[in-house]
Amino acid sequence: xxxxxxxxxxxxxxxxxxxxxxxxxxxxxxxxxxxxxxxxxxxxxxxxxxxxxxxxxxxxxxxxxxxxxxxxxxxxxxxxxxxxxxxxxxxxxxxxxxxxxxxxxxxxxxxxxxxxxxxxxxxxxxxxxxxxxxxxxxxxxxxxxxxxxxxxxxxxxxxxxxxxxxxxxxxxxxxxxxxxxxxxxxxxxxxxxxxxxxxxxxxxxxxxxxxxxxxxxxxxxxxxxxxxxxxxxxxxxxxxxxxxxxxxxxxxxxxxxxxxxxxxxxxxxxxxxxxxxxxxxxxxxxxxxxxxxxxxxxxxxxxxxxxxxxxxxxxxxxxx
Amino acid sequence: xxxxxxxxxxxxxxxxxxxxxxxxxxxxxxxxxxxxxxxxxxxxxxxxxxxxxxxxxxxxxxxxxxxxxxxxxxxxxxxxxxxxxxxxxxxxxxxxxxxxxxxxxxxxxxxxxxxxxxxxxxxxxxxxxxxxxxxxxxxxxxxxxxxxxxxxxxxxxxxxxxxxxxxxxxxxxxxxxxxxxxxxxxxxxxxxxxxxxxxxxxxxxxxxxxxxxxxxxxxxxxxxxxxxxxxxxxxxxxxxxxxxxxxxxxxxxxxxxxxxxxxxxxxxxxxxxxxxxxxxxxxxxxxxxxxxxxxxxxxxxxxxxxxxxxxxxxxxxxxx
Numbered sequence: 001x002x003x004x005x006x007x008x009x010x011x012x013x014x015x016x017x018x019x020x021x022x023x024x025x026x027x028x029x030x031x032x033x034x035x036x037x038x039x040x041x042x043x044x045x046x047x048x049x050x051x052x053x054x055x056x057x058x059x060x061x062x063x064x065x066x067x068x069x070x071x072x073x074x075x076x077x078x079x080x081x082x083x084x085x086x087x088x089x090x091x092x093x094x095x096x097x098x099x100x101x102x103x104x105x106x107x108x109x110x111x112x113x114x115x116x117x118x119x120x121x122x123x124x125x126x127x128x129x130x131x132x133x134x135x136x137x138x139x140x141x142x143x144x145x146x147x148x149x150x151x152x153x154x155x156x157x158x159x160x161x162x163x164x165x166x167x168x169x170x171x172x173x174x175x176x177x178x179x180x181x182x183x184x185x186x187x188x189x190x191x192x193x194x195x196x197x198x199x200x201x202x203x204x205x206x207x208x209x210x211x212x213x214x215x216x217x218x219x220x221x222x223x224x225x226x227x228x229x230x231x232x233x234x235x236x237x238x239x240x241x242x243x244x245x246x247x248x249x250x251x252x253x254x255x256x257x258x259x260x261x262x263x264x265x266x267x268x269x270x271x272x273x274x275x276x277x278x279x280x281x282x283x284x285x286x287x288x289x290x291x292x293x294x295x296x297x298x299x300x301x302x303x304x305x306x307x308x309x310x311x312x313x314x315x316x317x318x319x320x
Numbered sequence: 321x322x323x324x325x326x327x328x329x330x331x332x333x334x335x336x337x338x339x340x341x342x343x344x345x346x347x348x349x350x351x352x353x354x355x356x357x358x359x360x361x362x363x364x365x366x367x368x369x370x371x372x373x374x375x376x377x378x379x380x381x382x383x384x385x386x387x388x389x390x391x392x393x394x395x396x397x398x399x400x401x402x403x404x405x406x407x408x409x410x411x412x413x414x415x416x417x418x419x420x421x422x423x424x425x426x427x428x429x430x431x432x433x434x435x436x437x438x439x440x441x442x443x444x445x446x447x448x449x450x451x452x453x454x455x456x457x458x459x460x461x462x463x464x465x466x467x468x469x470x471x472x473x474x475x476x477x478x479x480x481x482x483x484x485x486x487x488x489x490x491x492x493x494x495x496x497x498x499x500x501x502x503x504x505x506x507x508x509x510x511x512x513x514x515x516x517x518x519x520x521x522x523x524x525x526x527x528x529x530x531x532x533x534x535x536x537x538x539x540x541x542x543x544x545x546x547x548x549x550x551x552x553x554x555x556x557x558x559x560x561x562x563x564x565x566x567x568x569x570x571x572x573x574x575x576x577x578x579x580x581x582x583x584x585x586x587x588x589x590x591x592x593x594x595x596x597x598x599x600x601x602x603x604x605x606x607x608x609x610x611x612x613x614x615x616x617x618x619x620x621x622x623x624x625x626x627x628x629x630x631x632x633x634x635x636x637x638x639x640x
Contacts, residue, residue: 088640091322
């Protein structure tokens, strides 16, 4: 059966250069700068549900997913385009205006300029395409492919909150209730790691980086694959979403939230062990967790929990 | 009632610069070059019907709509991104592969590199977002806003073929029949005016330019509005699709095909009268028609047919 990653692989082979397959494409801008570019589709009833969202959250999230890709390259976001297709009955409400409110509020925070887009009617579902460009010093974009055996694996923030929020939404909770508000907001209005991504890029702290959009297990696997390495991680070092325990009593479910949940939009990156001290110093204002190491066991991922060790598969989100 | 053009106007006011509202956004690249960027959504059952298309045509057309915008800036297309959302049952066929075949065949012709994109599942309709970037000498992108009163109005090729093709499709004709094949192909597999657009740009022949995507009446109106001018055109100078007469006996319908039909992807441009000779010389290998002049009658458009003269409205395609 063909998968979306198989198709991407085909397209990559077909493309003259190797720009396809990372968080962003890298193209030369001027003598000192590269441009990084990403595009992300958000489809109603696949990537979001209208009844769970307020339009402002959707605008915010549409920009976050792309900013997160730019952050994963260690780049500074600069401009954006935003295309939206919308059914006629929604067009007649104030949905679009509020959607743009949410988008602009986040764009303003990072000084991102809206330079274009497209508006179209759709038969019944909302579709969004978010395009963001960033800038990075020539040759310094952080790819998925740069990790070496023995590098340390780090993750920003905490993982599993968006998946916990999704579970709550699926069970009928809504964001305006006070319970578990953090988890709901992490799913509905996630924030990109733009500042720390940029800092990691500017200070050349990482050998490889990817954002946690599909889920830690899948995104770590992408990084392993592109870098031709393996990975082992330690269960007790994973920065689980702090309220996980109040949401599930099952350790397995907590692990599933963290490993396979996706949409945390945290950054996963690898670091040369010699740079560990400098890393901790440069990033002292941010929460980062050292969760494991890369190994020579190509494309194999292992999780260590106390005395136990087991291999795990990429089981995060995929469309096909 | 709000229109899509009203929303674009709002977004433009909100944006720090005036990049929004032309065929492409213009952003600085390096000391000598500007980048022009466009994004175009194509939504099934709004912009195309799956049963009228073969996948190769859809891939071709997705690229054409964006190349046409780049041509209208007088720019050279350079790279592209392509996002596609597709229902699961279509994913399982060879649709996507054939869609990319059509895309790549046209991309190869103009040496355009695919640098990225996104693949998503949709509930039931195909959605495409096509993104193309072009390059142009700094400050020389041809905007819609540069026309002056007294400029000559030109159009490339012939107009009304795509609308005639649409009429045939709606009446049950299909592209594999031999009748009216040109009109069907002009609707299903239109070509961008990339070469002539680039030539007009390089030789600085036009004061303003726009591509005919919504329809001559609407696109001329956009140009008039942005340039704060009016226009008069001569019915007998309009380069009607050559087979129009075999498709309709009504002069009014022929005019509707030409003025309001859209999707011809020809270029409409204005020229300083002093440059007319040079224009005709530089573009001698291309079909261009001098169809009228710009006037001081701001945003008013007039068509002259023999002794008669009447004002006409923008009645081309709009989503809302």
